[in-house]
Amino acid sequence: MRLLPGLMLLLPLASPFAQAELIDDINDRGELRIALEADMAPFSFKQDGRLTGFDVELAELLAQELEVHSSILVTGNADLLSGVESGKYDVAINHVALTQELQDRFDFSEPYSHLPAQTIARQEQPRSLNSLAMFQGQTLGVAQGNGFVERGPLVTVAQKTPVTDEEVALVIPFQKGNPAFQASLDKALQRIKADGRLEALSQKWFGMSARQP
Structure with a gap:
């Protein structure tokens, strides 16, 4: 019994290591929670009652690469990024353009495409x-x-033409402070770029190549 106070003093020192990273939470759930708005064809929209579009198929591919189930959650603009920030959603795959304002709030995947303004x-x-x-x-x-x-x-x-100086990078935002998840997500993106699946998606939905930096 005399050892109990000493053991209790060690608990605060151990507690920071108990906080799981996002990738651990996703693997424990076996599910990647993906927020999108589903109101902008050809990115994401409903057709014959079924959710479809470039963002939807990209989300499904990334979940497959992470070896988890894709849980696609349709939400509104007001909830989309605030939900990612609060942890309600793991990521937003919603043609989000990288801006300085968002960089102050989120970490991001590497760009998966560049679009002209x-x-x-x-x-x-x-x-x-x-x-x-x-x-x-x-x-x-x-x-x-x-x-x-x-x-x-x-x-x-x-x-504008040429558009090289007037392009927006499309990225996937998630909560800050998750480097292991960022590495896993970037590797998943790199695999679907390398084997042509991202290019095929871009051709299918936009009729053009995914513009890369």
């Missing part, structure tokens, strides 16, 4: 771009950040 408008209202005055009073969507401002059918009406 674009100006877009509603599909039923294509218009020529003669001047910035054309956009006065209009709601615009931009292909940068976590998603488009304007929802609904959209069409590209302007694109």
Whole structure:
């Protein structure tokens, strides 16, 4: 009984090592919890009642590479990143563009694609771009950040060329402080890039190669 106080003093020293990393939690669950919005074709959307799209298939491939089940959870814009930050979701695979603001909140996978910055408008209202005055009073969507401002059918009406200096890197955000998970996720991405599966997905959904850095 006299040893008990000494043993109790050791417990606080041992407690930091009891905190599991994200990869350990995922392996224990046997499940990767993936958040996406499912409202932006061809990234993720519902077709005949079934969830499909580039982000959906990418999520399933990555879960296979991590040897766990893919649990795809549809959520809204307000919950998407805050849910990852709180641990409600493990990752968001939702055409998330890497920005400085997000770098302060999350860690990320390596980029899986680079997209050119674009100006877009509603599909039923294509218009020529003669001047910035054309956009006065209009709601615009931009292909940068976590998603488009304007929802609904959209069409590209302007694109900078060349685009090498105007590209956004698409990445997968997760909670900070999980280097082992980051390494596992990056290796999984590298495998699907190396064997052509990412290229096949890009051709299937976008009709073009996944733009790499």
